Amino acid sequence: MEEIHDNVGYDESVQAKPSRNQTGPRSSQRRFHAAVVCLGLLSVFQLVGLIGLAVHYFDFIQHSAAELSTVKDNLTNSLQASNSEVLSLTEEKHLLNASLIETAKKRNRLNAELSTVRANLTEERDRLQARLTEMTEERDRLLSLSKQKKTCPTGWRMFSSSCYFFSTDSGSWDRGREDCRARGGDLVVIDCREEQTFLSGFIRTNTWIGLNDRGEENKWKWIDGTPLTLMSWARNQPDNGGGDPQWGEEDCVHIYEEDNTSWNDRSCTTSLQWICEKTP
Known part of the structure; x- marks a missing residue:
């Protein structure tokens, strides 16, 4: 009996020790679990x-x-x-x-x-x-x-469209103007060189013309009111007497007898001949 038990115990010990080459169900389970994991x-x-x-x-x-x-x-x-x-x-x-x-x-x-x-x-x-x-x-x-054909009265001379009268009497500038007005005209107004040349052919002495500055000193105007444009002043004229009391206030103008073309201012009371002008 003891031998039998010994054998049995041996077998169990043998069975309890797994074999390294065992491929049984437990190894398959491990692989399954690993696969699942x-x-x-x-x-x-x-x-x-x-x-x-x-x-x-x-x-x-x-x-x-x-x-x-x-x-x-x-x-x-x-x-x-x-x-x-x-x-x-x-x-x-x-x-x-x-x-x-x-x-x-x-x-x-x-x-x-x-x-x-x-x-x-x-x-x-x-x-x-x-x-x-x-x-x-x-x-x-x-x-x-x-x-x-236009004619001028006896004693008057014609030039262009005007008649001119050259006085033989002498008197002040105002006296000459009165005479011209009585003859139907007035003192001459010279507005062109041709007229000045015509007049110079008949002047033999100092002769009044219709130019004066009675209204305002040195502001010369013709008797018809027109301002002076054509000028024929003699040398150093007008001079208003040059300040010499013997000449007085020179406000009226006459033509010089020396050249019959130059003008000079003279006291209006001086006795000179004059030139009248009127239309035929």
């Missing part, structure tokens, strides 16, 4: 990857949505700006049309005024033409009359 890890990794992709896709979606929103806002703003520009252009078009209409009205008004002005100018031209014709006829009539 690997699959689990793969599933976890896959899940993590899917979660990562989902997060990335979600961020992409959000980013894209933000960009789309920005693009939408930009498009909306651009559209609003375009609409504003369109409205502005429309208003400008209306203003331009209104301005064109107003310009057309002004043009029509100006054309009407121009037509009126043209009509008035035409009427004025015709009136002036008629007046010119009338004046031409009057001129021709006067020329015709001027061509008729």
Whole structure:
């Protein structure tokens, strides 16, 4: 019995010690569990990857949505700006049309005024033409009359269209003017060189002419009121007596006998001959 037990105990000890080459059910279970773990890890990794992709896709979606929103806002703003520009252009078009209409009205008004002005100018031209014709006829009539033979009274000499009387009496400037007026004329007014030359041919002594500055000193005027334009003063004349009391106030003018052309101022009370002038 003891041997049997010994054998049994030996067998159990033998059985309890696993063999290194054993390929039984326990080894298969281990491999199964390892495979399960690997699959689990793969599933976890896959899940993590899917979660990562989902997060990335979600961020992409959000980013894209933000960009789309920005693009939408930009498009909306651009559209609003375009609409504003369109409205502005429309208003400008209306203003331009209104301005064109107003310009057309002004043009029509100006054309009407121009037509009126043209009509008035035409009427004025015709009136002036008629007046010119009338004046031409009057001129021709006067020329015709001027061509008729004119004569001066006895004792008078004719030059151009005037008659001249050379006195032989002597007296003051006022006395000479009174005599000329009594003869229907006045003291001579010399208005051209030709007239001065004509008169010098008959002068033999100092002779009064119708020039004086009685109204205002050194402001010489002819008896008809016209200012002095033609001048034939002698050297250093007029001098109003040069300040010498013996000559007095020299306000009247005579022609010098020395050259029969030069003028000199003299006291109006001096006794000289005179020249009268009148029309035939």
